[in-house]
Amino acid sequence: MTLRLFNTLTGQLDPLEPADGKALRMYACGPTVYDYGHIGNFRTFLQIDVLRRFLRLMGTPVRHVMNITDVDDRIIQNTVAAGIPIREYTARFEEAFFEDLESLRVERPEVIARATEHIPQMVALVERLAAGGAAYKTEEGSWYFRLAAFPGYGKLSKKDLSGMEDGARVDLDRYEKDSARDFALWKAAKPGETSWETAIGRGRPGWHIECSAMAMEYLGESFDLHAGGEDLMFPHHENEIAQSETATHKPFARHWMHVRFLLVDGRKMAKSEGNFYTLRDLLLKGYKASAIRLALISVPYRHPFNFTFDSLIDATNAIERLRTFRERLTAGKFAEGEDSAMQEAAKEARERFVEALEDDLNTADAIAPIFELVRAANTAIDQGQFFAGDCDAVLPVLRDFDAVFDVIEDRDAEPTRRALKWAEKAGRMDQVAPQLIAAQSLTDEAVEALVAERRAAKNARNFARADQIRADLAEKGVVIEDSKDGVRWKRK
Numbered sequence: 001m002t003l004r005l006f007n008t009l010t011g012q013l014d015p016l017e018p019a020d021g022k023a024l025r026m027y028a029c030g031p032t033v034y035d036y037g038h039i040g041n042f043r044t045f046l047q048i049d050v051l052r053r054f055l056r057l058m059g060t061p062v063r064h065v066m067n068i069t070d071v072d073d074r075i076i077q078n079t080v081a082a083g084i085p086i087r088e089y090t091a092r093f094e095e096a097f098f099e100d101l102e103s104l105r106v107e108r109p110e111v112i113a114r115a116t117e118h119i120p121q122m123v124a125l126v127e128r129l130a131a132g133g134a135a136y137k138t139e140e141g142s143w144y145f146r147l148a149a150f151p152g153y154g155k156l157s158k159k160d161l162s163g164m165e166d167g168a169r170v171d172l173d174r175y176e177k178d179s180a181r182d183f184a185l186w187k188a189a190k191p192g193e194t195s196w197e198t199a200i201g202r203g204r205p206g207w208h209i210e211c212s213a214m215a216m217e218y219l220g221e222s223f224d225l226h227a228g229g230e231d232l233m234f235p236h237h238e239n240e241i242a243q244s245e246t247a248t249h250k251p252f253a254r255h256w257m258h259v260r261f262l263l264v265d266g267r268k269m270a271k272s273e274g275n276f277y278t279l280r281d282l283l284l285k286g287y288k289a290s291a292i293r294l295a296l297i298s299v300p301y302r303h304p305f306n307f308t309f310d311s312l313i314d315a316t317n318a319i320e321r322l323r324t325f326r327e328r329l330t331a332g333k334f335a336e337g338e339d340s341a342m343q344e345a346a347k348e349a350r351e352r353f354v355e356a357l358e359d360d361l362n363t364a365d366a367i368a369p370i371f372e373l374v375r376a377a378n379t380a381i382d383q384g385q386f387f388a389g390d391c392d393a394v395l396p397v398l399r400d401f402d403a404v405f406d407v408i409e410d411r412d413a414e415p416t417r418r419a420l421k422w423a424e425k426a427g428r429m430d431q432v433a434p435q436l437i438a439a440q441s442l443t444d445e446a447v448e449a450l451v452a453e454r455r456a457a458k459n460a461r462n463f464a465r466a467d468q469i470r471a472d473l474a475e476k477g478v479v480i481e482d483s484k485d486g487v488r489w490k491r492k
Ligand SMILES: [Zn+2]
Pocket: 028, 029, 030, 211, 236
């Protein structure tokens, strides 16, 4: 069995396999580092994370390249306005971006490529296009791609551009060009702006050339998969194809994956609508990183995702069920032996989980059998029909699930702690949920001490004091659970 993934280029589900029979070479458009990432951005990175994790679970190594756009019009505008060097400005948002990825448990790509560190590769690509007559220089010193040089233009987005008049602009910049459809490869330096002195003149790269040059630098002229948000399909990806294939006369990426957009309460997310959320906004409201991760991946990537706060609460509850269940298995003591129905249920859940992901990464269908298994196992445990051999069969299913979904292992404290630290530094403590501040005022050591004090109070039959401690902790988001194996506590 292999993964069949929708290919925007062919318009159908195509098997996704490494052409070299070894590692899957993939490129994903990364962030432009001029602001904090919003949940729409992170939905895309998370869905790509699901892809790479699933490939690895199935035994396919991945060579994943992601760019960091650290020079573009907005960045230059903002740095000129702030009067600080471009690197100082972008470093802050780049660091925040990687922190956010870490909070969401998005694995780091094998290669992170900054645009500003690959200027020579971009210049070489422009020179190559110019040598073939597909690039030209304007009087002011900018370079453009001659769209007429690439008859296949539009094959990815399926846009019919034949009737497109000059003046119907492909990209919205303010430079001179032969045809309004032509797009910028290199932008001439303007006074006061960051620029590079190169063989094609002083200037800075256009956004599209950046991705083509860096993809080819690390993955070769043809590679397996190119991924990104659906908003990048046109013109960005179309332009990448045009300039790359014109230069190399080879197919650029064989497979194109596009993650659909995110809505908030059924509407487009926009700052002006007041429904715009960064990851940090949600963490400060008290939602856990794991719940945000699960909510953003639980709807398959080819469906629009309608984000609601209810979806975060559902995800929180789902994760709680999984964590409690795993705790029940690892802490429980089961009689030797196995139950054939439970063995079968575990096997079937694993198969359905894999089949769903193989079918165009259907994350919703992949989650369902895991919860069915949890239900069946819980019932069996309640009825005394669950044995050590069943535990050995069910735990690996949870492990495989978590190899892709990565929400069962509880690592939620650190992202929240980090977000609070950031809020303090950034002067945003007024946005922090009160229960979060209360919970954070209590260290793990302090909780342990109170749990010990409660135990001592119970032993001394001082139940009033014991109940008081439990209530105080609950107020600060700490839940105490008494079981036959002792006392456990966790943060809600
Ligand atoms: Zn790109």
